[in-house]
Amino acid sequence: MSKPSFESLKLKKELVNGIFAHGFEEPSSIQQQAIPAILTGKDTICQAQSGTGKTATFAIAALQQLDESIKSTQILIMSPTRELALQSHAVVTSIGQRMNFRTHYFVGGGEVSEDVEALNGGVQIAVGTPGRIVHMITNGKLKCNEMKMIIIDEADEMLQRGFAEQLVQIFKCTPKNAQVVLVSATMPKEVLEITNDIMNDPIKILVKEDELTLDGIRQYQVVLQEEWKVSTLLDIFKVVSVSQAVVFCNAVNRVKALYEALIQKDFACAQIHSDMDQAERNKVMDLFRKGEHRILIATNVIARGIDVQNVSLVINYDIPKSPETYLHRIGRSGRFGRKGFAINFVTERDQELLKTIQEKFSTKIDAMPTDLSKLI
Ligand code: ADP
Numbered sequence: 001m002s003k004p005s006f007e008s009l010k011l012k013k014e015l016v017n018g019i020f021a022h023g024f025e026e027p028s029s030i031q032q033q034a035i036p037a038i039l040t041g042k043d044t045i046c047q048a049q050s051g052t053g054k055t056a057t058f059a060i061a062a063l064q065q066l067d068e069s070i071k072s073t074q075i076l077i078m079s080p081t082r083e084l085a086l087q088s089h090a091v092v093t094s095i096g097q098r099m100n101f102r103t104h105y106f107v108g109g110g111e112v113s114e115d116v117e118a119l120n121g122g123v124q125i126a127v128g129t130p131g132r133i134v135h136m137i138t139n140g141k142l143k144c145n146e147m148k149m150i151i152i153d154e155a156d157e158m159l160q161r162g163f164a165e166q167l168v169q170i171f172k173c174t175p176k177n178a179q180v181v182l183v184s185a186t187m188p189k190e191v192l193e194i195t196n197d198i199m200n201d202p203i204k205i206l207v208k209e210d211e212l213t214l215d216g217i218r219q220y221q222v223v224l225q226e227e228w229k230v231s232t233l234l235d236i237f238k239v240v241s242v243s244q245a246v247v248f249c250n251a252v253n254r255v256k257a258l259y260e261a262l263i264q265k266d267f268a269c270a271q272i273h274s275d276m277d278q279a280e281r282n283k284v285m286d287l288f289r290k291g292e293h294r295i296l297i298a299t300n301v302i303a304r305g306i307d308v309q310n311v312s313l314v315i316n317y318d319i320p321k322s323p324e325t326y327l328h329r330i331g332r333s334g335r336f337g338r339k340g341f342a343i344n345f346v347t348e349r350d351q352e353l354l355k356t357i358q359e360k361f362s363t364k365i366d367a368m369p370t371d372l373s374k375l376i
Helices: 012-020 027-037 053-065 082-097 113-121 128-140 157-158 164-173 189-197 225-237 250-264 277-291 323-330 350-360
Strands: 045-046 073-077 103-106 127-130 149-153 179-184 203-205 216-221 242-246 270-272 293-297 311-316 340-347
Touching: 012 053, 012 082, 027 053, 027 203, 045 053, 045 311, 053 073, 053 082, 053 149, 053 179, 073 082, 073 128, 073 164, 073 179, 082 103, 082 277, 103 113, 103 128, 103 323, 113 128, 149 157, 149 164, 149 189, 157 164, 157 179, 157 189, 164 250, 164 293, 225 340, 250 270, 250 293, 270 277, 311 323, 323 350, 340 350
Parallel strands: 045 179, 045 203, 073 127, 073 149, 103 127, 149 179, 216 340, 242 293, 242 311, 270 293, 311 340
Antiparallel strands: none
16 A cells, blocks of 8 residues: 555645645544545544544645635634634644635634634634634624534534533524534544534544553552642652643642642642633743643643643643543643653542543553653
């Protein structure tokens, strides 16, 4: 078989040039499978592990389907968090750098007037979070009549939680024959069932649940008591020399408290959660992407999708309540085949949760070895 190539996907010349300029040389496995599927024009469900290149998959497909000569909004890309919408927007912009089109991101916390101004100038690819997109549709600024493709990233989260109502509103306004593309690393059965309402005989590219292994990510657990968590965390960072790490807590207050405790001990780190204003959140993410923050304490606001290639360690300071969240969180490390590590802080009452996670993904989470520095 010939080597996979972007040229063989029969993409527009400027698009292929943009892909190369973005730094990709050949398509990843999911890109080889899913880009042609989406380009058939049929509704598509695309599931693949974290870090395998799903963002570029839908970005490339969207750019290929875009008619640059039509100035109206043709493609809508939606994500559950503002950070993710920004990231997808950046990938679309970068991969489309040799093409001539207009895109804008619409997220809560940003200036409505800027969004309106962008729309007045013409936005061909709209990227955003559902709340702001609904806002722009209902105020009549974002016109949906020419939309031909609706991409829902982190689709299981979007269809299951709080966003369902907003999506219903959006689908009421978009053309019935618009192509729907759902993307996620996780796609629980319950969610697959409700996709029937918005999709028409979709092509399904699915990874079986028990194949959603966490290959490439070494996972460890430390059994401890709540009071030991801060000192254990500090001990770990004393011995491991990772370039960047994310420490996840289960609530905004937990992030704040841990951040304060670490700062008091002169330990350099940053925090991100939904109680910060958007400008501040963007600044933290920007510095983290640039490597200026090495350790980021976070809520689930960045559990999904966020791609920072130098993150090689994820610590679950609190064990997440759902196995899907576990998979997404630890998938922040080990991006695109790199090595990743996850360390779980397990208190007595987390034992059950950890057992469920291990069973669900047929994975084994070993006790953290004492000579950690040799392993990470
Ligand atoms: P996912 O959405 O599946 O979690 P991303 O789309 O964020 O994954 O991609 C993970 C990382 O891999 C990103 O840093 C991205 O730039 C990189 N990547 C994606 N596709 C390719 C490719 N074809 N060649 C090289 N790197 C790629």
